[in-house]
Amino acid sequence: MSMTIKVDIVSAEGEIYSGSAEMIFAPAEMGEVGIAPRHAPFITRLNPGEVRVKVNEEEQYPFYISGGLLEVQSHLVTVLADTAIRAKDIDEAAALEAKAKAEEALQDKSGKIDYAKAQAQLLEAMMQLKTLDRLRKKAR
Amino acid sequence: MAVGKEIRTQISSIKNTQKITRAMEMVAASKMRKTKDKMEATRPYSKKIGQIIKHLAHAKTEYQHPYLIDREVKRVGLILISSDRGLCGGLNSNLFRMVLKQLSQWEKTGVEADLCIIGGKGVGFFSSINANVVAQATKIGDTPHLEDIIGVIKVMLDAFDGGTIDELYVVSNEFVNTMTQKPTMEKLVPVVANKEENSDEESSLGRLWDYIYEPDAKGVLDDLLVRYIESIVYQGLVENNACEQAARMVAMKSASDNAGNLIDELQLVYNKARQAAITQEISEIVAGAAAV
Numbered sequence: 001m002s003m004t005i006k007v008d009i010v011s012a013e014g015e016i017y018s019g020s021a022e023m024i025f026a027p028a029e030m031g032e033v034g035i036a037p038r039h040a041p042f043i044t045r046l047n048p049g050e051v052r053v054k055v056n057e058e059e060q061y062p063f064y065i066s067g068g069l070l071e072v073q074s075h076l077v078t079v080l081a082d083t084a085i086r087a088k089d090i091d092e093a094a095a096l097e098a099k100a101k102a103e104e105a106l107q108d109k110s111g112k113i114d115y116a117k118a119q120a121q122l123l124e125a126m127m128q129l130k131t132l133d134r135l136r137k138k139a140r
Numbered sequence: 141m142a143v144g145k146e147i148r149t150q151i152s153s154i155k156n157t158q159k160i161t162r163a164m165e166m167v168a169a170s171k172m173r174k175t176k177d178k179m180e181a182t183r184p185y186s187k188k189i190g191q192i193i194k195h196l197a198h199a200k201t202e203y204q205h206p207y208l209i210d211r212e213v214k215r216v217g218l219i220l221i222s223s224d225r226g227l228c229g230g231l232n233s234n235l236f237r238m239v240l241k242q243l244s245q246w247e248k249t250g251v252e253a254d255l256c257i258i259g260g261k262g263v264g265f266f267s268s269i270n271a272n273v274v275a276q277a278t279k280i281g282d283t284p285h286l287e288d289i290i291g292v293i294k295v296m297l298d299a300f301d302g303g304t305i306d307e308l309y310v311v312s313n314e315f316v317n318t319m320t321q322k323p324t325m326e327k328l329v330p331v332v333a334n335k336e337e338n339s340d341e342e343s344s345l346g347r348l349w350d351y352i353y354e355p356d357a358k359g360v361l362d363d364l365l366v367r368y369i370e371s372i373v374y375q376g377l378v379e380n381n382a383c384e385q386a387a388r389m390v391a392m393k394s395a396s397d398n399a400g401n402l403i404d405e406l407q408l409v410y411n412k413a414r415q416a417a418i419t420q421e422i423s424e425i426v427a428g429a430a431a432v
Binding site for chain 1: 178181182184185188189191192195199229230233236237240244256257265268269273274275276277278285286287290291292294295298349350351352353354355359360361363364367370371374
């Protein structure tokens with residue numbers, strides 16, 4: 001039996017593949033890489049493309065990823081696949097949108113937190129819940 | 141018979157409400173199962189990326205990323221994850237109470253806080269009390285996607301990069317079990333890697349080593365740490381979702397029970413009133429017959 005290396009391919013929304021393989025091919029940013037067992041520790045960004053897991057000569061699994069990161073330890077390869085399409089300008093636009101929403105909501109507010117009001121509101125909610133609880137216990 | 145007409149309408153209206161709460165309970169129960177599955181599905185990613193960060197903390201890196209270095213705290217950032225909809229018991233109130241306590245504690249020590257809020261309930265509450273909300277995201281829905289929160293996280297990380305905030309926390313509910321949800325606060329930046337959890341694999345990594353980076357250390361670490369932080373927040377969001385459904389299920393169950401109790405009580409009152417009316421009628425007839 002030849003040497004194998006453990007492979008985990010995960011994305012933020014679920015596990016994609018987990019098992020051992022003879023070799024893994026991935027579309028690294030500076031060109032495709034092939035990782036064999038006992039590779040030196042290595043981190044790289046991945047381009048969108050195909051990650052190929054070669055379990056043995058007959059069994060090969062291709063996975064399409066839209067980018068991500070690849071980490072290699074001598075006994076372990078981890079592929080962190082992106083679920084979202086990432087680009088600097090898209091991220092920037094999302095950030096601006098989130099900010100704008102908050103500013104819109106805050107337009108006529110001073111920056112000071114009204115703790116008393118907050119406490120009062122929370123207390124009211126808590127008391128309502130407590131009362132409900134008591135009512136329920138009494139009813140039994 | 142006109143007796144107790146008000147009571148009868150009251151009973152029927154409570155019955156209608158009970159139908160609604162019971163339906164909501166069932167919807168929440170089925171959604172909870174789905175959100176719980178989703179929560180399980182996101183675990184491998186956050187576990188893996190956590191592992192890599194741990195490896196990184198052990199490596200002697202040539203480049204020290206700002207997210208890994210502590211600095212003096214003058215202003216903190218807080219990402220708060222709340223639910224979009226109400227009717228879920230004390231879930232949000234408990235969370236807000238914890239945040240308020242923390243905020244007033246910070247205020248006492250002269251540390252200011254910027255809030256970044258995910259979820260409509262949090263936005264409503266904290267803007268009504270004039271908290272300093274710098275970013276917000278609402279209407280995430282039952283199946284959150286990473287795209288939904290990239291923006292708010294970027295706002296906070298940019299603030300950290302720009303030196304506006306010196307620490308970043310995330311606050312959300314932790315799913316303990318269906319009956320219990322616990323508000324928790326976790327530090328995001330500077331990244332704290334659990335150096336204590338040394339397993340056997342770590343002993344082999346004890347010597348001096350560093351990764352080979354492609355294309356360069358800075359770019360790769362930037363991406364990795366941003367993804368790490370996103371994965372924690374995303375995990376928090378998914379977990380908070382499961383909490384919301386669980387809390388709603390419990391709240392709606394108790395609402396249905398309460399409605400049942402109310403109906404029982406009202407039914408009793410109604411029966412008594414009806415009986416009294418009948419008795420009165422009989423005695424009137426008897427009295428009338430006796431007078432003849």
